[in-house]
């Protein structure tokens with residue numbers, strides 16, 4: 001069976017800087033991967049390549065067996081990407097922003113209201129983006145990535161700026177999205193989000209995978225404590 005997402009010996013360097021050493025990982029339909037690790041570990045570099053924003057120097061990435069180099073149009077139709085920085089035209093209203101993405105991704109108009117409502121943005125829909133808070137902008141970015149129900153949802157630090165209420169809503173949403181068959185890969189510094197939502201938790205350190213933990217979902221609270229301890233140890237060992 002073809003994996004939904006297959007990362008095969010992918011490497012990336014910038015001039016003489018190795019940002020990602022040959023890296024392999026795969027996920028089935030409906031699985032969720034969390035990428036964890038300190039600043040500069042290589043998480044965004046990997047996510048950019050999965051999103052097709054930059055190309056690997058070595059290796060390949062396949063989604064349902066499709067390689068961006070041989071069928072870009074098909075590959076792009078299979079993904080939704082949430083960047084870690086806000087980039088949209090700030091003078092658009094929330095409604096205009098989603099209407100633009102709905103047209104771009106050929107999504108039914110009814111989905112716009114559904115996404116706005118699920119992300120708690122009903123009262124803000126005629127507000128310009130420039131007047132939204134950081135957490136609201138994050139929800140907006142998440143909405144555009146998710147609205148077309150992509151085969152693979154790629155999220156770069158999606159919970160940045162979310163308050164505890166919205167972090168919990170977000171965890172529940174990730175679980176629902178997984179059960180609908182979408183595969184998710186996201187980066188995070190929040191171990192509770194990784195422990196609750198992810199099936200595979202990948203620790204990265206200086207461009208390499210240092211650990212891969214398979215989550216059996218038996219005890220998320222204990223797993224969160226274990227992950228937090230591991231994270232602290234890794235941060236300390238990097239500082240030394």
Ligand SMILES: Nc1ncnc2c1ncn2[C@@H]1O[C@H](COP(=O)(O)OP(=O)(O)OP(=O)(O)O)[C@@H](O)[C@H]1O
Nearest residue numbers: 014017018019037038039040041042043044045046
């Ligand atoms: N465009 C670029 N040019 C040169 N070096 C880069 C570029 N993008 C990333 N790097 C380097 O690659 C390494 C990995 O960076 P990356 O942004 O992937 O880390 P990260 O794990 O996402 O970190 P953070 O948690 O801070 O977001 C870093 O050393 C970074 O300086």
